[in-house]
Amino acid sequence: MSDSAPLMSVSEISVRFGGVSALADVDFCIAKGTVTALIGPNGAGKTTLLGAITGMVAAQHGRVALEGRDITDLPPHVRARLGVVRTFQNLEVFANMTVLENVMTGRHALAAYGILDGILRTPRFRAGERACREAALEKLEFVGLADKKDVLAGELPYGSQRLLEMARAVAAEPRLLLLDEPAAGLNTQETKALAGLISRVRDELGITVGLVEHDMDLVMGISDAVTVLNFGTVLASGPPARIQANPDVVAAYLGD
Amino acid sequence: MRPWYARNLAKAAFFATALFLAPFFLPNEYYINILILGGINALIALGLNLLLGYAGQISLGHAAFFGLAAYATAVATTRLGLPIPVGMGLGVSLSALVAWLIGMPTLRLRGHYLAMATLGFGIIVHIVMNETVEVTGGPSGFVGIPRLALLGFSFDSDRSYYYLVAAVLALAALFSLNLIDSRVGRALRAIHTSESAAQTAGVDIAGYKLFVFVLSAAFAGVAGVLYAHFLCFVAPSSFGFHFSVQLVVMVVLGGMASVWGAMAGAFFLTALPEALRGFEEVDILIYGAILVACVMYMPMGMAGAAAGVWRRIGRLRRGRVPGQGEGGHVG
Numbered sequence: 007m008s009d010s011a012p013l014m015s016v017s018e019i020s021v022r023f024g025g026v027s028a029l030a031d032v033d034f035c036i037a038k039g040t041v042t043a044l045i046g047p048n049g050a051g052k053t054t055l056l057g058a059i060t061g062m063v064a065a066q067h068g069r070v071a072l073e074g075r076d077i078t079d080l081p082p083h084v085r086a087r088l089g090v091v092r093t094f095q096n097l098e099v100f101a102n103m104t105v106l107e108n109v110m111t112g113r114h115a116l117a118a119y120g121i122l123d124g125i126l127r128t129p130r131f132r133a134g135e136r137a138c139r140e141a142a143l144e145k146l147e148f149v150g151l152a153d154k155k156d157v158l159a160g161e162l163p164y165g166s167q168r169l170l171e172m173a174r175a176v177a178a179e180p181r182l183l184l185l186d187e188p189a190a191g192l193n194t195q196e197t198k199a200l201a202g203l204i205s206r207v208r209d210e211l212g213i214t215v216g217l218v219e220h221d222m223d224l225v226m227g228i229s230d231a232v233t234v235l236n237f238g239t240v241l242a243s244g245p246p247a248r249i250q251a252n253p254d255v256v257a258a259y260l261g262d
Numbered sequence: 263m264r265p266w267y268a269r270n271l272a273k274a275a276f277f278a279t280a281l282f283l284a285p286f287f288l289p290n291e292y293y294i295n296i297l298i299l300g301g302i303n304a305l306i307a308l309g310l311n312l313l314l315g316y317a318g319q320i321s322l323g324h325a326a327f328f329g330l331a332a333y334a335t336a337v338a339t340t341r342l343g344l345p346i347p348v349g350m351g352l353g354v355s356l357s358a359l360v361a362w363l364i365g366m367p368t369l370r371l372r373g374h375y376l377a378m379a380t381l382g383f384g385i386i387v388h389i390v391m392n393e394t395v396e397v398t399g400g401p402s403g404f405v406g407i408p409r410l411a412l413l414g415f416s417f418d419s420d421r422s423y424y425y426l427v428a429a430v431l432a433l434a435a436l437f438s439l440n441l442i443d444s445r446v447g448r449a450l451r452a453i454h455t456s457e458s459a460a461q462t463a464g465v466d467i468a469g470y471k472l473f474v475f476v477l478s479a480a481f482a483g484v485a486g487v488l489y490a491h492f493l494c495f496v497a498p499s500s501f502g503f504h505f506s507v508q509l510v511v512m513v514v515l516g517g518m519a520s521v522w523g524a525m526a527g528a529f530f531l532t533a534l535p536e537a538l539r540g541f542e543e544v545d546i547l548i549y550g551a552i553l554v555a556c557v558m559y560m561p562m563g564m565a566g567a568a569a570g571v572w573r574r575i576g577r578l579r580r581g582r583v584p585g586q587g588e589g590g591h592v593g
Contacts (some may be wrong), residue, residue: 062458082461091462098459100452102519111448115464121473124444125437127267131444135267138445178463 011073013038013214014090014182019058019068021051021238028054029238031068036182036231041208041215043225043246046235047258052218053095055235056184059216060092061085072182087115089181093171095190095218101160105151108159108170109142112177116141142177148211149173149203165196172203176211183207184216189224197221201228226250234258270443274436281428285421294420296536298492301427302485304528307512308434309481311524314513316442317474318454319369320377323384324509327357327479329501330387331486333398336407336496341397346411350487357483361476369471372457376475384506391498403497410491423492430488431525434481438521450474451519515556517563526564 012035021029029051036042044052057063059070061082069078077085100108110117117138123131146152149169154162159170168188175183185204189197201224207213219225225232226246233243236258242249249255281301285294306328313319331353338349364383368375391398398404410417410426417423441447449470452460457467490496508531516527534552538545560567 060462062461081466082458083464083466086462086464093462094458098456100455100459102455103448103451107448110445111452111460111465112463114445114449114452117445119445121441121444121446124446125440127271127440132267135444174459174463 011038012036013073014059014216015071016055016059017069017071019055019065019070021054021058021063021065027238029058029065032235032238032240034233034240034243036214036216038214039208039212040230041204041217041228043217043219043229043232044235045219045222045225045232046241049237050235051238052235053186054238056092056186056216056218059184060090083115086178086180089179090184091175091178091180091182092184093175093186093188095186097164097167097171099159099162099167099170099174101158103159104156105146105159105162105170106139106142106155109145109173109177110138112145112174113138113141113179116179142173145173145177148176148206165192168192168196168200169203172207176207176213180213182216183213184218186218187220188217189219189221197224200224204228270436270439273439274432277435278428278432281432282425284428285424291420294424296533298420298424298427299489300529300532301424301431302489302492303509303512303532304525305427305431305434305485305488306482306509307516307524307528308431308438308521309478310509311513311516311519311521312438312441312450312481313474313478314510315517315519315524316447316454317450317471319471319475320374320510321380321475321478322377322503322506322510323380323382323387324478324482325501325503325505326380326384326387327361327482328486328489328505329391329496329498330360331357331483332490332496332501333391333404335487336404336490337397339408339491340406346408346491350491353487353490354480354483357486358476358480361479362472365472365475369475370468376471380506381503384503388498388502391501398498401498403495405495407490407494407496409494410488417491427488427492430484434484435521435525442521446470454519511553515553515560515563517560517565517567520563520565523563523565523568530564 014036016032016034018031018033019029020027020031032055034055044055046052054063058065061080069076071077072088072090077088100111103111117134119131119134143152143155146155149172151166151169151173154166159167162170172188189200192200204215204217205228208215217225217229229246231244232246232249234241234249234255241258242252242255284297288294306324310321310324313321334356335349335353338344338352339346364379368379392401410423417426449460449465452463452465453467453470460467512527512531513524515531516525517523534549535545538548541548
């Protein structure tokens with residue numbers, strides 16, 4: 007699985023915030039059909055790397071490619087339309103919309119009708135809106151929130167909001183789904199359910215997953231490959247078993 | 263049962279009927295004037311609500327877009343001798359074009375650049391209206407604008423003009439409702455809550471902000487040309503910073519992100535000074551006290567308060583005790 011051509015590859019990317027170097031010449035690949043984890047101590051640059059891949063953080067140097075196509079200069083919403091979609095460490099659900107509307111918003115770029123179609127309620131609008139709604143409901147079923155579809159997203163409990171973000175992200179039918187600490191704030195039981203869900207995203211929906219996470223049980227349990235970042239550089243990269251045995255990684259986590 | 267996509271049409275038809283019947287309940291013709299001005303203000307508030315209430319972008323210069331269109335049609339139909347429909351078209355186009363020029367650079371930036379840019383723009387427009395006396399007539403105003411006539415029909419009576427404004431307002435309300443209940447509306451609301459999350463859903467945030475800003479300026483433009491050909495006289499004092507702020511208050515008081523709220527706020531704030539006229543010198547104090555009370559007791563605006571009352575009625579009907587602490591949520 008992991009020896010196929012990379013779906014997404016980052017080469018020699020560097021990001022600086024003022025005088026602080028957040029990422030220095032980082033190479034990182036995600037193979038098609040895998041769950042690839044990105045781990046590292048706090049401040050290692052994991053979220054910054056996600057930002058650079060999605061275009062939300064500007065890189066001073068380096069390239070990002072999706073299936074061989076250079077996407078370095080494309081803005082975030084265009085990258086999203088090409089299939090690079092992410093979730094957020096601090097929940098970013100649309101609190102003032104219902105659960106269903108949140109997921110329908112995730113399909114924004116897939117709803118095939120224009121502004122005028124909407125205003126004039128043309129048949130194209132009706133068909134597009136109906137299809138969007140049905141697909142959104144399907145994704146809500148997938149994460150198990152279908153019964154909450156008419157609830158305001160802001161009123162959902164924390165764990166459910168995490169699931170909602172996931173439903174909204176997969177609703178965009180991405181090729182690469184980047185999850186930024188999806189288990190943060192979840193209890194053991196919820197984390198276990200999340201692990202199952204992430205595996206199903208890969209296996210049932212066929213979406214490649216990039217996972218930034220601190221929960222090592224989760225990471226080692228579901229990942230096909232792991233890359234370790236430390237102080238903005240790649241420390242190690244390989245299958246989970248090899249990473250766990252790597253003395254440099256152990257040192258970085260436990261301190262010298 | 264009504265099909266789901268025709269729901270807004272039914273609401274707008276109901277609204278149009280209410281507007282049509284309103285004059286029959288008025289004691290005299292003077293009140294028609296207030297209804298017309300209320301309707302014109304409601305038109306601006308509708309557009310501003312799309313920008314401010316839904317997309318969360320603040321404009322402090324909407325009085326200027328309103329005024330630009332009014333002056334443009336005034337100059338076009340008098341000094342240039344152009345037909346009224348052409349003048350009106352020019353007025354609305356000018357407001358939209360200027361909004362596009364302001365929005366292009368400022369809406370690419372995050373933060374409150376639009377508020378600052380429109381604030382400055384509004385002040386500049388006001389100064390230009392006052393100073394270019396040969397074109398605008400200066401502080402004493404522009405006189406002699408022709409009363410509206412379209413396709414051979416002259417809207418000479420206030421009642422006929424009211425029905426024109428009411429028809430335009432009902433159509434604008436339907437336009438807004440349909441826009442909001444589509445992927446465009448969802449994108450605008452998404453931008454309001456989280457720009458990052460909107461981007462990852464594939465929403466071109468700069469593009470949508472520019473679109474809704476230009477659209478809201480066009481609404482103000484339509485209101486401006488209707489205003490000019492109604493009063494047949496315009497003066498800079500109607501288009502100052504004070505009015506821009508008042509427009510924002512209409513939207514906020516009515517209830518952010520509610521089409522009905524924005525219009526209710528506009529009619530309310532237009533009628534309130536007239537209702538208080540009898541109090542002479544203390545009217546401004548009472549006006550202020552009423553606004554403070556509104557904000558204290560209706561933090562979610564009129565639309566939010568109405569939704570709260572509606573929920574309470576529903577709960578009483580179902581025979582349950584009203585709960586406490588539920589906030590007003592406006593969709």
